[in-house]
Amino acid sequence: MVKHFLEYHLIEISGYVLTPYNITIALAIFFIIWISLKIIKKILFTRTVKRIDKGTVSSIFLLIKYFLWVIGVIIILQTIGVNITYLIASSAALLVGLGLGIQQIFNDVVSGLFLLFEGNVKVGDIVQFNDISDTEKIVATVRQINLRTSKVESRDNVIIIVPNSKLISENVINWSAIDKKTRFKIEIGVAYGSDVMNVKNILLKVADRHPKVSKTPPPFVRFSDFGNSSLQFQLFFFTLESFRVKNIKSDLRFSIYEEFAKNNITIPFPQQDIYIKELPKNQL
Numbered sequence: 001m002v003k004h005f006l007e008y009h010l011i012e013i014s015g016y017v018l019t020p021y022n023i024t025i026a027l028a029i030f031f032i033i034w035i036s037l038k039i040i041k042k043i044l045f046t047r048t049v050k051r052i053d054k055g056t057v058s059s060i061f062l063l064i065k066y067f068l069w070v071i072g073v074i075i076i077l078q079t080i081g082v083n084i085t086y087l088i089a090s091s092a093a094l095l096v097g098l099g100l101g102i103q104q105i106f107n108d109v110v111s112g113l114f115l116l117f118e119g120n121v122k123v124g125d126i127v128q129f130n131d132i133s134d135t136e137k138i139v140a141t142v143r144q145i146n147l148r149t150s151k152v153e154s155r156d157n158v159i160i161i162v163p164n165s166k167l168i169s170e171n172v173i174n175w176s177a178i179d180k181k182t183r184f185k186i187e188i189g190v191a192y193g194s195d196v197m198n199v200k201n202i203l204l205k206v207a208d209r210h211p212k213v214s215k216t217p218p219p220f221v222r223f224s225d226f227g228n229s230s231l232q233f234q235l236f237f238f239t240l241e242s243f244r245v246k247n248i249k250s251d252l253r254f255s256i257y258e259e260f261a262k263n264n265i266t267i268p269f270p271q272q273d274i275y276i277k278e279l280p281k282n283q284l
């Protein structure tokens with residue numbers, strides 16, 4: 001009875017036969033792949049895997065996921081009686097025409113494979129790149145890398161969908177690639193005649209007492225230039241809070257302004273002196 005049901009011809013067209021047995025096997029393969037991916041994901045993301053960072057684990061899992069589903073779809077199609085070789089050969093011309101129309105999508109997919117294999121940008125990395133109009137720098141945390149696009153979260157807690165080709169072909173700064181500590185700077189101008197050593201000590205004191213400025217490497221000050229209307233200094237500091245560094249810079253500027261006011265150090269505004277030459281009386 002069961003055998004007769006499984007061999008019943010649901011569809012029979014030009015030699016092609018679809019039976020409940022074929023559908024059952026196809027569903028079983030689908031279920032096995034789905035369960036296998038659940039188990040693999042649990043194993044990869046378990047706490048026992050400590051030597052591999054989260055971004056690398058995510059890339060490995062995505063590669064395994066895509067590989068298993070491609071193999072699974074091929075097996076399922078063959079199980080239900082679809083000839084893969086004939087299907088590919090008969091649709092070759094269509095695929096060529098379709099490929100010409102979706103070059104950018106194909107470029108994004110290939111870029112996604114490069115991201116997954118090379119690991120230059122991983123989930124959890126902090127990256128900086130240009131926005132669509134190339135007029136503003138965007139700093140964001142990579143939340144997800146898919147085959148065609150990636151999801152990044154900006155400082156405004158906004159999720160941005162970025163084509164993978166943008167992360168491959170453009171100059172993208174990965175702040176997490178080498179060291180978690182990143183160096184930043186603040187530029188300050190003080191009036192001519194100011195005590196430059198006192199300025200240096202104030203800048204170092206302000207940086208040293210901020211809780212999110214790293215003590216090692218320590219902050220340092222550079223006397224960068226003699227400006228048109230001010231002496232130019234640069235305060236360099238390292239921090240682990242690269243993503244929120246604008247808030248740290250703001251805190252430092254507040255403190256610097258307060259300390260300068262206490263020590264009578266003036267921050268000049270740009271100014272120009274105009275000399276009027278006295279004309280001869282016969283030209284008046």
